[in-house]
Amino acid sequence: MTIRHWMKIAPLAGLLGMSWMAAAADISGDWIAQILAQGQAEPQYARVSLKVEGSAVGGMWGELRIDGTLAGGKIDLKLGDSAGVLTGLVTGDAITGTGSGIRPARGGRGGRGGGGGGPVSFVLKRPAVPPAAPRSINFEPTDFFAIYSAANKPALTIFPGDVVHTWTADAGGVDAKGVRHRGGDSNIGPFYVEGALLGDTLVVHLLKVRTNRPTAHQGTRINAHAVTAAYLARFEVDPNVTGDWTLLPEKGIAVPAHPSEHMKNYSIPLKPMLGCISVAPAGDEQFRGGDLGPFGGNLDYNDNVEGTTLYFPVFHAGALLGMGDGHAAMGDGEVTGGALETSMDVDFSVEVIKGDSSAQVRAETKDYLIAFGVAGSVPESIQISTSQLATWLKKDYKLSDSEVAILLASTLKYDVTELVDSRFNVVAKVPKSVLAGLK
Amino acid sequence: MKRLQVAALVLFFGVAFAGALKAADSSGDWVGQLTGPFDSQFTAQYDHVTLKAAGSKLSGTWGAYALTGTLAGAKADLTLTDLKTGKPAGTLTGSLAGDAFSGTGTLIPARAVTWKLTRAPTPPAKPKTWDYEPTVFYGTYSAAEPPILHIFPGDTVNTRTIDTAGRDASAIRHGTGGDANTGPFYVEGALPGDTLVVKIVRLRTNRPTARQGSRFNPNAVTQAYALAAQYDPNFNGEWKLDPEKNIATLPPSKGLPHLTIPMKTMLGCISVAPPGEEQYRGTELGVFGGNLDYNDNVQGTTLYFPVFHPGALLGMGDAHGAMGDGEVVGTGLETPVDVTFTVDVIRGYASSQVRAETNDYLISFGVSGSVPESIQLATTQLAEWMKKDYKLNDSEIALLFGDVLKYDITELVDPHFNVAAKVPKSVLATLNK
Numbered sequence: 001m002t003i004r005h006w007m008k009i010a011p012l013a014g015l016l017g018m019s020w021m022a023a024a025a026d027i028s029g030d031w032i033a034q035i036l037a038q039g040q041a042e043p044q045y046a047r048v049s050l051k052v053e054g055s056a057v058g059g060m061w062g063e064l065r066i067d068g069t070l071a072g073g074k075i076d077l078k079l080g081d082s083a084g085v086l087t088g089l090v091t092g093d094a095i096t097g098t099g100s101g102i103r104p105a106r107g108g109r110g111g112r113g114g115g116g117g118g119p120v121s122f123v124l125k126r127p128a129v130p131p132a133a134p135r136s137i138n139f140e141p142t143d144f145f146a147i148y149s150a151a152n153k154p155a156l157t158i159f160p161g162d163v164v165h166t167w168t169a170d171a172g173g174v175d176a177k178g179v180r181h182r183g184g185d186s187n188i189g190p191f192y193v194e195g196a197l198l199g200d201t202l203v204v205h206l207l208k209v210r211t212n213r214p215t216a217h218q219g220t221r222i223n224a225h226a227v228t229a230a231y232l233a234r235f236e237v238d239p240n241v242t243g244d245w246t247l248l249p250e251k252g253i254a255v256p257a258h259p260s261e262h263m264k265n266y267s268i269p270l271k272p273m274l275g276c277i278s279v280a281p282a283g284d285e286q287f288r289g290g291d292l293g294p295f296g297g298n299l300d301y302n303d304n305v306e307g308t309t310l311y312f313p314v315f316h317a318g319a320l321l322g323m324g325d326g327h328a329a330m331g332d333g334e335v336t337g338g339a340l341e342t343s344m345d346v347d348f349s350v351e352v353i354k355g356d357s358s359a360q361v362r363a364e365t366k367d368y369l370i371a372f373g374v375a376g377s378v379p380e381s382i383q384i385s386t387s388q389l390a391t392w393l394k395k396d397y398k399l400s401d402s403e404v405a406i407l408l409a410s411t412l413k414y415d416v417t418e419l420v421d422s423r424f425n426v427v428a429k430v431p432k433s434v435l436a437g438l439k
Numbered sequence: 440m441k442r443l444q445v446a447a448l449v450l451f452f453g454v455a456f457a458g459a460l461k462a463a464d465s466s467g468d469w470v471g472q473l474t475g476p477f478d479s480q481f482t483a484q485y486d487h488v489t490l491k492a493a494g495s496k497l498s499g500t501w502g503a504y505a506l507t508g509t510l511a512g513a514k515a516d517l518t519l520t521d522l523k524t525g526k527p528a529g530t531l532t533g534s535l536a537g538d539a540f541s542g543t544g545t546l547i548p549a550r551a552v553t554w555k556l557t558r559a560p561t562p563p564a565k566p567k568t569w570d571y572e573p574t575v576f577y578g579t580y581s582a583a584e585p586p587i588l589h590i591f592p593g594d595t596v597n598t599r600t601i602d603t604a605g606r607d608a609s610a611i612r613h614g615t616g617g618d619a620n621t622g623p624f625y626v627e628g629a630l631p632g633d634t635l636v637v638k639i640v641r642l643r644t645n646r647p648t649a650r651q652g653s654r655f656n657p658n659a660v661t662q663a664y665a666l667a668a669q670y671d672p673n674f675n676g677e678w679k680l681d682p683e684k685n686i687a688t689l690p691p692s693k694g695l696p697h698l699t700i701p702m703k704t705m706l707g708c709i710s711v712a713p714p715g716e717e718q719y720r721g722t723e724l725g726v727f728g729g730n731l732d733y734n735d736n737v738q739g740t741t742l743y744f745p746v747f748h749p750g751a752l753l754g755m756g757d758a759h760g761a762m763g764d765g766e767v768v769g770t771g772l773e774t775p776v777d778v779t780f781t782v783d784v785i786r787g788y789a790s791s792q793v794r795a796e797t798n799d800y801l802i803s804f805g806v807s808g809s810v811p812e813s814i815q816l817a818t819t820q821l822a823e824w825m826k827k828d829y830k831l832n833d834s835e836i837a838l839l840f841g842d843v844l845k846y847d848i849t850e851l852v853d854p855h856f857n858v859a860a861k862v863p864k865s866v867l868a869t870l871n872k
Contacts, residue, residue: 222822222837225811231819234833241834256838262831266869268842329842335818336841378810379658382848386655386767387664399694402653402674405768406689409651410678410700412763416814416846416858426848434700 027070027090028052031124032197033061035102038119042150042283045197045317046102047354048124061102086122095124128194134161134349141166144173144186144324146289148297150280150316154192157318163349164191167212168324170341171275176212185276185289185298187322193350196319201353202279202312204321208347209272209306211247216254216328218243219336223420226335245340247328254328254340268329272344273305275325275334282315289324291422292374294360299372299425300339301363301417302330309364313357321350333419359388368413368429369393381426382414389428397438407434465492465510465535468559470630470749471501475552482715485630485749487786488556502632502787504528515540560627566593566781576601576619576756578721580729582712582748586625589750592783596624599645600756603707603773608645618708618721618730622754626782629751634785635711635744637753641779642704642738644680649687649760649772651676656852659767678772680760687760687772700761704776705737707757707766714747721756723854724806728793731804731857732771733849734762741796745789753782765851788827792820800845800861810856814846817860825862829870842866 027050034043046062057068057075065080075095077086079102088097098121137158145152158164166188169175173183196202220243224232244257253267281287281295292298296312304310312319323346330339363370371392373385389412390404399407411434418425471488474481486502497508501519508517513535519528526547531554533542540556569590577584590596598621601607605616613619629635653674657665678687680702689698710728713719717727724730728744736742744751755778759771795802803824805817821844822836831839843866850857 218838218841220834220837220841222818222833222840226815226840227819227822228815231815231822236833238832238834241832241838243838254842260832260835262829262835262871263838264871266866268866331840331842331844332846333814333844334841335844336837339841378814382765382810382851383659383661383664387660390655390660390664397694400671400692401668402671403692403694405655405668405670406651406653406674406676407695407698409653409655409763409766409768409770410687410761410772412765412767414764414846414848416848419814434698438695438698 026052027057027075027095030127031095032127034123034125036121042316047197064102084120088122088124093126097122128159130159130161130194134159134163136163136165139164139166139188141168141188144169144182144188145190145322146182146184146186147286148187148278148281148289148291148295148322149286150284150320151286152190152280152320152322154190154318154320155188157192157194158350159194160351161349163207163347165347168274168326168344168346170216170343171325171338172341174343176343185325187276187278187289187324189322190280190320191322191350192318193321193352194318195354196314196352197317197354198315199355199357200314200319201357202314202319202321203351203353204277204310204312205349205351206274206304206306206308206310206346207349208345209274209326210345211249211270211272211326211328211342212345213343214247215257216245216247216340216342217338218245218340219338221336223335223337225419226333243336243338245328247340247342271302271305271329273302273327273330274323274344274346275300275304275327275330275339277304277310277323278321279312279314280316280320288422292418292425293423294374296361298325298421299361299374299417300330300334300421301372301415301425301427302327302332303365303368303370303415304363307366311353311358311362311364313359313361314352323348333416334421335419337420358392360384362388362392363427367433368431369435370427370429372417372425372427374418374423374425376423378416378419378424378426381424382428385414385426385428386412389430393430393435397435465490465497469556470559472555472557473546473552474554475546475550477550480715485632487559487630510535515542517544519546560591562591562593562627566591566595568595568597571596571598573598573600573621576605576613576621577623577754578614578617578619579718580620580710580713580721580723580727580754581718582716582752583718584623584712584752584754586623586750586752589625589627590782591627593781595640595779595781597777597779599777600706600758600775602646602650602775603757603770604650606775608775610646618757620708620710620721620754620756621778623712623752624754624782625750626753626784627750629746629784630749630786631747632787632789633746633751634789635746635751635753636741636783636785637709637744638741638781638783639706639736639738639778640781641777642706642758643777644682644702644704644758644760644774645777646775647680649678649680649774650770651678651772652768652770654768656767656769658851659765678760680772680774703734703737703761705734705759705762705771706755706776706778707732707759707762707771709736709742709755710753711744711746712748712752724850724857725855726792726806730757730853731793731806731849732762732766732853733795733804733847733857733859734759734764734771735797735800735802735847735859736795739798743785743790743794743796745791745793746784755780765848766853767851769852790820790824792816794820794824795859799865800863801867802859802861804849804857804859806850806855806857808855810848810851810858813856813858814860817846817858818844821860821862829867829872831870839866
């Protein structure tokens with residue numbers, strides 16, 4: 001190598017050296033913080049952005065402003081409003097350390113940075129890098145979970161924008177081929193959604209919900225919540241009414257497989273829906289597949305069909321989405337306990353709304369904005385769903401309390417969706433046609 | 440007004456003439472009345488009675504009884520037997536005086552009764568159309584309210600209602616409001632145990648304004664929401680109604696600068712007189728109907744009421760230009776309306792509560808003290824209806840309801856709750872009756 005040659009490449013080498021040094025020290029950009037406080041089994045999360053200028057470190061930790069320094073590999077951070085003091089070391093692709101004060105207050109939302117005191121340890125990791133373009137993923141379920149819980153191991157990790165093509169077994173666990181898997185309103189998944197943190201909203205678009213076998217089975221006795229005790233006491237079971245159905249998706253109808261005389265020509269329109277759709281419930285909570293709550297689950301809403309979008313409050317990193325319990329059709333309240341239970345082909349895609357979530361699940365169809373209200377009684381379900389809908393409209397449409405009251409009082413609709421499972425569910429909904437142009 | 444007087448005269452002479460003709464022949468339709476210890480109040484029991492006279496022999500039916508007997512001169516001896524079982528049901532003796540029978544008797548199980556037969560009113564040759572201009576409005580559901588018009592099945596009535604506050608089309612106030620009703624209309628031929636059928640032929644708002652509240656009722660939202668809500672005490676809830684375009688527009692506010700909603704004009708109150716001596720305020724609801732606040736009680740809807748008193752005593756009021764489910768602020772778009780309705784009577788059958796029928800649904804109401812009970816009552820009544828009219832058994836009904844039942848929560852804010860259970864007529868059309 002001649003000197004002349006060397007002189008040519010020297011600046012390049014210097015550049016390379018500098019960029020290597022910068023890379024080692026360049027901690028600017030987005031991070032996900034996991035904060036573990038003493039006595040907490042599960043970490044809290046915060047979105048963090050760091051901005052390094054010389055030895056000064058600025059940026060945001062959740063909703064808190066960062067005022068810090070970086071010297072060698074050591075970082076010292078003070079969080080705004082005296083919310084916390086942290087010290088850590090930059091090691092490879094992570095920053096780990098300890099400190100005090102950023103432990104989320106009781107009931108606080110980790111994704112927003114939190115508050116409160118006490119010693120904590122933390123790890124900052126870079127957010128997962130999404131694929132260059134959203135993927136189309138064929139997911140063949142092999143395991144089915146019948147307990148809603150954050151302890152379920154994710155079956156697949158997906159990114160916002162990804163489309164998943166999959167299928168669900170019926171409430172009893174039987175799939176399209178007649179193979180029996182775990183039943184009890186078991187769900188497929190859970191799907192770990194990258195970028196979804198506690199305090200976010202998981203958006204699930206049901207792109208396709210179609211029956212995938214020609215049979216369904218329905219209960220033939222009416223539930224005690226649907227009729228009077230006197231009616232139930234006189235109820236005479238007709239053993240010839242089997243509840244077996246033949247599904248004719250090409251005609252869009254279902255007909256009884258062994259019809260009684262009165263029902264020889266009986267047919268009902270198919271409206272395939274997912275009875276269960278869920279994220280993992282909050283904290284260490286565990287619920288059976290038939291249960292429902294703010295995490296969704298066995299909502300049994302007969303408008304959770306192809307084309308519907310659902311909005312879930314996220315309680316755990318990755319949200320942990322699951323679904324199952326397809327019905328080919330169902331009357332309000334699922335008054336026979338089982339609707340036309342069958343297996344489904346399902347396509348869905350996901351998105352994440354960061355830093356905002358509602359108290360319970362919400363949904364959107366072509367025509368309505370919908371708030372669910374799962375509770376221990378129907379009257380309470382009504383109150384919760386109406387309140388959640390009102391809160392939603394106040395926020396998204398910037399309405400006052402009086403405005404939202406008169407808007408709902410003139411246009412509100414209720415659907416009684418769940419009368420027969422562990423909890424009740426009523427939805428409150430408002431037509432989008434009325435909302436159009438209000439924003 | 441003139442037309443009304445002429446119509447009344449025609450009716451009077453018509454009835455008198457028909458009566459004179461038939462006095463000699465006891466054949467025909469009568470109203471039977473039995474009074475005795477059926478209850479502690481000795482409430483009169485009414486039945487449709489048909490007599491056929493052949494010489495001195497009488498035959499026919501008295502409600503659910505078969506009737507045989509003799510009429511010798513003015514003296515009548517009647518024997519009743521159960522139509523279904525053929526078992527003896529009682530004997531009555533009495534006399535015919537003018538155009539009425541009266542007497543005493545004994546029913547089985549042993550009850551000493553007095554009885555009366557009066558001629559069933561003869562309907563006009565063809566149904567009439569009445570223009571009834573209300574001058575009084577009643578704010579209490581009660582059989583004690585004097586009827587303001589007697590009509591026959593098949594008749595059509597054009598009338599109007601005032602708004603919930605008692606204001607009419609010109610905003611003139613009549614009385615104190617409180618969901619005052621127009622009526623009661625006495626429907627000839629309707630007896631307790633029958634069903635009164637009311638079809639709302641036309642319903643149209645007749646004032647360009649409607650007022651609505653803007654605070655949630657506590658049954659509609661959580662306590663936390665109600666406590667945190669900051670209502671504007673000066674909020675203007677006076678809607679502009681445009682029935683031509685079928686839209687209602689709210690005066691502009693900051694967040695709702697141009698809220699326009701479709702009108703769906705409905706009757707909040709529609710009722711027959713409640714059972715016995717029961718009395719309820721205008722805002723109440725029950726098995727007699729009343730303040731049902733169902734937003735599908737609109738033009739084209741037919742309602743079926745259990746009849747508790749002779750003449751049924753139909754009333755209506757409290758119209759809304761539109762209303763969301765449950766009437767969650769305590770009011771709809773409160774406004775007066777022009778109403779056209781027709782009536783009919785289904786004899787010898789009554790459901791436990793009110794039912795309705797629209798283009799698309801058969802609907803059963805369940806008024807009760809709680810929403811869960813309302814759900815049970817509404818579903819059960821709908822099941823009984825299916826059993827009777829479609830001959831379905833319990834398992835078939837369960838299947839049907841599990842497939843296609845819909846619920847509407849109609850009333851959350853008044854003294855009782857109301858939930859409607861309904862089934863689509865399109866699916867019922869596939870059943871073999």
